[in-house]
Amino acid sequence: MLVRIKGAISNCYLLLGERPVLIDAGAPGDLGRILAGLKANGVEPKQLALILLTxxxxxxxxxxxELRRRSEAQIALHIGDVPLVRAGQNGVLAAQDLLGRLVRPFVDETFEAFEPDLAFREGISLEPYGLRGRVLPTPGHTAGSISVVLANGEALIGDVLRGSFVWPHRARPHYFCHDPETNQRSIVRLAREGLLRCHPGQFGSFPASQLGRYYDTGEGEVLEWSGKPV
Ligand SMILES: [Zn+2]
Known part of the structure; x- marks a missing residue:
């Protein structure tokens, strides 16, 4: 089962298989929201087996x-983003559009630095947690961005794209992107997975058909991708 836990500005997701897995760990002020989300779903912090970061x-x-201290769960993320979490800093947030430039001062905050328990290159198996799914590297937004692709056709895509504040069930380019071309390839990679629904790091989920609006099909389709950091 997949549950969204809403933070102040981003989403975490709880995957409830044999052993609970938390996907992403919110913004620095989200601890109370995350603990309440776990509790609402019958999960004690000590039961958490893994904190997997997109x-x-x-x-x-x-x-x-802080969640690791309370739960003793391992923290796993892609090796490409280890420098960010060791520093407790976002690095450069390259704005994709005017909105990105406007929100950047409000979201670019530091956080408690940490050493991950597991830094992977290709991904990790979710089988030990009783989950049918896998980790798919989807770099671009950051060098170490990953998605979690579940066997039921749902995917947790981090900030590859975001949901829409205005239009439910629609995808939008994220405010920030470290490498737009690489992110494009990641969108194509996700589209080839034959997904049904995507759950982004910001705002609500959208049908996977929305991915098609953001990559070049080679058939002259109109795209909405700006392609250039500003
Ligand atoms: Zn991000």
């Missing part, structure tokens, strides 16, 4: 260190 930004890794 990437190392402050609104996804913000409470990871």
């Amino acid at each position: 990437h190392g930004h402050s609104d996804h890794a913000g409470c990871a260190a």
